[in-house]
Amino acid sequence: MNLLLEISNGALAITAAITGVFLVFAALLIARLISPRSFSVKKSEPYECGIPTRGQSMIQFKAGYYIFAILFLIFDVETVFLYPWAVVTRSMGPQSLAVIGVFLFILVLGLAYAWRKGALKWS
Amino acid sequence: MFDFDIVTSWFNGLLTGFMPQWAATLIECVVIGVIVLLVYALLALFYILYERKLCAWFQCRLGPMRVGRWGVLQVFADMFKILIKELICLKGTDKFLFKLAPYIVITSSVTMLACLPWGKGLQIIDYNIGIFFILAVSSVGILGILLAGWSSNNKYTLIGAMRSGAQMVSYELSLGLAMITIVCLAGTMNITEIVAEQDKAWFLFRGHIPAIIAFVIYLIAATAETNRGPFDLPEAEHELTAGYHTEYSGIHFGFFYLAEYLNLFIVSGIASLMFLGGWMPLHIPGLDGFNNVMNFIPGPVWFLAKAFFISYVIIWFKWTFPRIRIDQMLSFEWKYLMPIALANLVLMACFVAFGWHF
Numbered sequence: 001m002n003l004l005l006e007i008s009n010g011a012l013a014i015t016a017a018i019t020g021v022f023l024v025f026a027a028l029l030i031a032r033l034i035s036p037r038s039f040s041v042k043k044s045e046p047y048e049c050g051i052p053t054r055g056q057s058m059i060q061f062k063a064g065y066y067i068f069a070i071l072f073l074i075f076d077v078e079t080v081f082l083y084p085w086a087v088v089t090r091s092m093g094p095q096s097l098a099v100i101g102v103f104l105f106i107l108v109l110g111l112a113y114a115w116r117k118g119a120l121k122w123s
Numbered sequence: 124m125f126d127f128d129i130v131t132s133w134f135n136g137l138l139t140g141f142m143p144q145w146a147a148t149l150i151e152c153v154v155i156g157v158i159v160l161l162v163y164a165l166l167a168l169f170y171i172l173y174e175r176k177l178c179a180w181f182q183c184r185l186g187p188m189r190v191g192r193w194g195v196l197q198v199f200a201d202m203f204k205i206l207i208k209e210l211i212c213l214k215g216t217d218k219f220l221f222k223l224a225p226y227i228v229i230t231s232s233v234t235m236l237a238c239l240p241w242g243k244g245l246q247i248i249d250y251n252i253g254i255f256f257i258l259a260v261s262s263v264g265i266l267g268i269l270l271a272g273w274s275s276n277n278k279y280t281l282i283g284a285m286r287s288g289a290q291m292v293s294y295e296l297s298l299g300l301a302m303i304t305i306v307c308l309a310g311t312m313n314i315t316e317i318v319a320e321q322d323k324a325w326f327l328f329r330g331h332i333p334a335i336i337a338f339v340i341y342l343i344a345a346t347a348e349t350n351r352g353p354f355d356l357p358e359a360e361h362e363l364t365a366g367y368h369t370e371y372s373g374i375h376f377g378f379f380y381l382a383e384y385l386n387l388f389i390v391s392g393i394a395s396l397m398f399l400g401g402w403m404p405l406h407i408p409g410l411d412g413f414n415n416v417m418n419f420i421p422g423p424v425w426f427l428a429k430a431f432f433i434s435y436v437i438i439w440f441k442w443t444f445p446r447i448r449i450d451q452m453l454s455f456e457w458k459y460l461m462p463i464a465l466a467n468l469v470l471m472a473c474f475v476a477f478g479w480h481f
Contacts, residue, residue: 016237020230031374044214086307122450
């Protein structure tokens with residue numbers, strides 16, 4: 001049940017999201033109305049502590065992050081599977097331990113493999 | 124405890140008395156929106172002052188003192204100042220993504236704020252998968268930060284955003300696992316029910332050893348998740364100028380600032396809800412007189428006091444530990460924190476399955 005019993009959670013979530021969008025929109029509107037404007041060529045250069053940017057900034061970037069992103073995907077999906085299990089652990093009793101033990105064993109094996117292969121090393 | 128359902132059902136009855144249901148629902152949604160907006164703004168203002176004062180005291184300074192008594196009005200002055208600064212969109216930026224990023228960051232933090240119950244019946248969004256919903260929405264916030272860094276056409280912001288993304292997705296795992304540990308103990312994902320479960324004693328005490336380990340893991344992961352403390356390398360000033368929001372000016376920058384403080388409140392709020400009983404007063408089984416006295420303190424006071432205490436601890440971290448390097452940060456998460464969190468989850472499952480908890 002929620003705050004006002006007639007409103008569904010979906011509607012409330014959308015209300016909250018619209019509130020967020022409205023906050024940004026309203027603040028930007030006020031800022032546009034009262035903030036000063038001036039134009040100069042130099043001002044629109046990227047900042048970078050006074051040094052002009054060399055080449056493109058939207059470049060392909062360090063592969064180290066990519067490996068961590070893949071690892072994250074695996075373990076995040078794992079967390080999603082763990083949630084329903086966690087809810088029923090108390091009612092299932094010791095049986096649930098055996099169920100999740102197999103699941104976690106395979107996953108930890110995967111982590112150990114990645115670790116051994118050096119995927120966790122930052123280079 | 125005072126039940127706020129009385130107030131809301133009275134308000135609903137008042138509205139439906141003279142208008143159709145859809146109009147009443149619409150007005151209620153607007154009222155909720157206004158309340159959320161006010162709470163968001165007030166909390167952000169409070170947190171800016173809280174952090175500035177605390178960091179001053181940690182460094183034996185006084186902090187803001189000139190504007191208003193004890194510098195209380197300083198935050199309003201800052202807010203106004205940031206509103207009257209010019210909004211600059213630099214050459215070569217991806218203008219659409221550049222302007223979209225603050226919307227995503229703010230919207231995700233507002234939605235998370237709306238999920239937190241402040242007292243009995245005093246909550247807005249109350250899914251039966253509440254914890255999961257909060258985690259899902261918090262992942263969307265990362266997207267805004269990545270977009271901000273990517274669209275700025277500046278290599279510092281790109282590095283800052285990539286670091287921030289790597290850090291937040293990595294530590295989200297430990298955060299999630301610490302939360303699952305408590306879900307395992309509570310047997311539900313609904314935040315209201317989790318708080319109601321802590322009527323006898325808080326989960327930190329009920330789950331003793333694994334709950335305390337989970338709490339410590341949660342605190343570390345939450346510090347990293349909010350890009351603060353020793354984990355603030357996305358905005359390491361000495362190497363990246365200011366990280367992903369370097370190119371934002373005026374209120375555009377203010378949005379990231381606001382969201383950062385609100386995220387601090389939100390992670391503290393979740394910690395207080397899951398480990399310290401949220402709005403539930405301190406109850407000690409067997410001491411009925413003490414419990415009755417504690418019941419006189421209203422729920423929102425309990426919730427806010429616990430949340431502010433945890434925020435205090437997280438701010439304290441920042442002034443105690445030096446900043447770590449990115450390789451240390453990632454290996455700390457993947458080689459220590461996450462395996463420990465997994466082992467702790469299994470420990471908690473044993474405790475729950477064999478009934479070793481209180």
